[in-house]
Amino acid sequence: MPKGFQEYRMFEAEQKQVNQRILAFCRERGLPEPRLSWGWIPFDGHWGISTSLFQLAAQEIRAAGLKANVQERATELAEQIAAFLGTPEGFERVEAVRGYLNLYFSTATYAQRVIDAVLEQGINFGRGERLHERVMVEFSQPNTHKAFHVGHLRSAILGDTLCRILEFAGYDVVRANYPGDIGLHVIKWLWNYMKYHAGERPEKDITRWMGDMYAEAVRRLEENPELEAEVRALYARWDQRDPEVVRLWQETRQWSLDGFDEMYRQLDIRFDVYYFNSMVEHPGKEMVDELIAKGIAQDERPNGPVIVKIDELLGLKQEKYRVLVVLRSDNTALYATEDLALAKKKFTDYPDLVRSYYVVDVRQSLHFQQVFKTLELAGYEWATRCQHVPYEIVTLPGNVVMASREGTVVLLENLIREAIQRALQVVEEKNPELSADQKMEVARAVGIGAIKYPMLARENAKIVTFDWQAALDFNGQAAPYIQYAHVRANSILRKAGVAKVEDLPAPMPYRYSLAQAEIQLIDLLSRFPREVQRAAAELKPLHIANIAYDLARAFTDFYNECPVLSVEEPVRSGRLRLVAASRQVIANALQLLGITAPEVM
RNA sequence: GCCCCUGUAGCUCAAUGGACAGAGCACCUGCCUUCUAAGCAGUUGGCUGAGAGUUCGAAUCUCUCCAGGGGCGCCA
Structure with missing residues (x-):
């Protein structure tokens, strides 16, 4: 706690x-x-x-x-x-x-206490006291030179939201990205580019183009396996840091990164620090040497890899951590090699981290347990502060795993475009008198919100099944419902001439008999700070997604049952303040989810 | 063989160890001269996979099964 x-x-x-x-x-x-x-x-x-x-x-x-x-x-x-x-x-x-x-x-005083607290603290209502404890969250490890599909989205959205929640709960948060910018997939891409597309540049839809080029490389190699030799030769040139290859790698890598930036911008996701796979390749090998010197790793080269027999070192009778391969027999690096160095680099860059979180697919649970335990065995005191935050993958209906090779992917670019397009249609229909700019703004908020919410409103450990129909359904328990509640609250305040908190009636005790809907709403407002702490402690955005929806539903009940503008004083003033407080807390909750709270819809 | 996760309404999911297990979707019936109908009201829907244990009390904790998914020495 x-x-x-x-x-x-x-x-x-x-x-x-x-x-x-x-x-x-x-x-x-x-x-x-x-x-x-x-x-x-x-x-x-x-x-x-x-x-x-x-x-x-x-x-x-x-x-x-x-x-x-x-x-x-x-x-x-x-x-x-x-x-x-x-x-x-x-x-x-x-x-x-x-x-x-x-x-x-006693609702007269307590309702006032809650509503006043919300209105005084505004965007900071629910914010925890600053703890002066720094945590790092690594998330959204995209591979450069590949497509970015909906399967990659969960780490990005979950990680971003966890950062927002942890920060709001009182932690100092470092947002880290860890792109896979080197490896066999990159070499294959470069090979294909140099041989068949030399000099070409992506015009638009960069990430899609990069992904298509990769798919083409894979297809060529499948059709003509003898070309693998060329790829191996190119990998050797990379290993020698051949200037031409390095230059091309840098240039093309940047294309991918530019494409990612554009998607992160649309999703309102940002990072404080980028660690690249390529940065930790050599440091990782050095750490392997160190592990060998310390007698933790066993060097079976050249006939076998370098391994760490973790269970044996711990004296465990039953297998638990098993054996971790930390370097291939041909001296090339594995993920494990790099993860050793990356973990260390994080604590070198930020020695005061109380936690170093890794938001990564649950399939890598054993891998991280092995890496962290190995670091612990190597005597790094910070190793126990590393923590894997596992989440389940996104699949397609029928439990189909998204894989570029199988062609079973929904590209993020397509999803974003479709979602916004569909949202725009609905805005046109519902609110035709808005300006074109306003409509587009609303469509973005609704489209992106609809994409994010389903990824956040379920347990991290549960699979999210993506299907177009559900993703583009803006009714029911979904982000647009919550956004709509915000819009309705906003609408009442606008009609009442309330542009800012100072325009509201003065703080007042609630001496009139509160309706059930009002009590329910105030109760939920008062619970919000607790839910923030719980979500942070359990690393579960689900709690915020739930309270956001509950608030929206309670507000909608209130909206339907309790007239505000047309009611007599002092009820009118009391309700007006309640509306303002509700709008604020719904906005705060949406902000934690990384979802825009629109003024109109 | 060892380990991890999941199993709740037809479907997708909630539920601080506590009071009648709740939403949405889908289906059916209604509601726009009243603060935006992306909404609301109502109807239908459950031996929480099975069994045992702990507890005053279990969807929740423990154990054993069953079903599904995942991981396990040179993939990422």
């Missing part, structure tokens, strides 16, 4: 006070010290804190060595405690229901 977690509970003080009283109650009756776990009342439209007394009842019965009915005793206790508490300061009502104790907040 991050430091200061308790502070993110908005009603901590009240809860403590009630806890004290219940403690006094127990002492008075000679009951065991209760261990109460407080939660919110789990019914829509009910607002307050709640605990069960089953545990206390069970404790008591056990301590006394009695055989009694816990359910009945808990019910009794709840009733007795409710009577003992009366109506504590700040609460409106206390009720005992079947072993549960529910304390309802």
